[in-house]
Amino acid sequence: MNVPEPKMRILVWDLPTRAFHWLFALSFIAAYLSSEDDWLTFHVTFGYTVLGLVAFRILWGFAGTRYARFGSFAYGPARALAYLRSIAERRPEQHVGHNPAGSWAIYLLLALGALTGALGFLTLNGPQQWEWVKDVHQVMGNVMLGVACAHIAGVIAGSLAHRENLARAMVDGYKQGPPGQGIRSSVWIVGAALLALAAGFWTAAWRGDLPAVTAPAVKRVAEHEH
Ligand code: HEM
Numbered sequence: 188m189n190v191p192e193p194k195m196r197i198l199v200w201d202l203p204t205r206a207f208h209w210l211f212a213l214s215f216i217a218a219y220l221s222s223e224d225d226w227l228t229f230h231v232t233f234g235y236t237v238l239g240l241v242a243f244r245i246l247w248g249f250a251g252t253r254y255a256r257f258g259s260f261a262y263g264p265a266r267a268l269a270y271l272r273s274i275a276e277r278r279p280e281q282h283v284g285h286n287p288a289g290s291w292a293i294y295l296l297l298a299l300g301a302l303t304g305a306l307g308f309l310t311l312n313g314p315q316q317w318e319w320v321k322d323v324h325q326v327m328g329n330v331m332l333g334v335a336c337a338h339i340a341g342v343i344a345g346s347l348a349h350r351e352n353l354a355r356a357m358v359d360g361y362k363q364g365p366p367g368q369g370i371r372s373s374v375w376i377v378g379a380a381l382l383a384l385a386a387g388f389w390t391a392a393w394r395g396d397l398p399a400v401t402a403p404a405v406k407r408v409a410e411h412e413h
């Protein structure tokens with residue numbers, strides 16, 4: 188596993204995966220920061236974006252390129268622990284795509300995004316007396332923040348251990364890896380479509396063209412003010 192191999196710059200993350208990543212991180216942070224009453228329209232717009240992105244990522248986990256597919260980063264807990272041990276002992280296991288520990292954070296973040304979003308939908312549209320849904324929604328949002336911070340700490344630790352800027356790889360798609368192991372296409376058209384769809388959704392919501400998305404939030408804020 189740790190046999191030194193020649194390395195070169197290879198394309199690892201296709202554009203849809205990179206676009207998904209930064210839209211997901213941005214939407215989560217925007218939803219989190221706008222979770223106070225006055226910003227509910229904003230909050231709901233970014234919350235729905237998180238939900239839509241999770242749906243997209245699940246599809247892309249089956250239809251995407253090699254390292255975007257779930258099959259390429261399906262590791263059990265023993266593998267995750269072994270990887271963490273390899274980092275602690277300064278003989279880091281090499282992985283071209285997601286490493287076994289990072290994979291767990293990724294699945295957790297996707298699951299928490301779906302759960303928090305669904306609970307938010309129920310907080311807004313479910314029966315008024317379901318106060319507990321709002322509380323669980325808030326707790327899940329905070330748990331997600333905790334996992335996201337652990338994820339960022341993991342990215343920093345992994346970057347130091349492997350002497351490679353992993354965050355930049357999530358921007359341009361390239362990592363150091365064995366020749367011949369790169370993906371051939373960045374599938375930019377799907378990535379561009381995802382970015383355009385998100386921008387279109389935000390613009391339409393902002394302009395008030397999507398009453399199904401924004402009207403319940405506007406109504407709730409008005410009720411609070413009375
Ligand atoms: C702003 C600081 C952030 C940086 C620098 C960052 C960086 C990265 C990097 C480098 C990876 C790839 C890890 C690997 O090499 O295996 C990754 C993956 C991922 N990150 Fe982040 N991240 C950030 C914030 C977030 C936030 C806030 C979230 C969610 C709330 C998030 C969710 C994810 C997910 C779901 C993946 C998996 C990507 C995929 O395969 O679809 N990240 N991140």
Ligand code: HEM
Binds near residue numbers: 237306
């Ligand atoms: C993953 C995305 C989301 C995150 C991280 C998130 C986070 C939060 C947090 C932390 C709060 C508590 C704010 C407070 O009272 O201090 C909150 C409240 C709320 N969220 Fe979300 N949320 C998300 C998605 C959604 C969605 C999709 C909806 C609706 C469709 C929604 C609707 C609400 C509502 C109605 C409240 C209660 C506001 C109030 O009356 O005080 N959220 N959210």
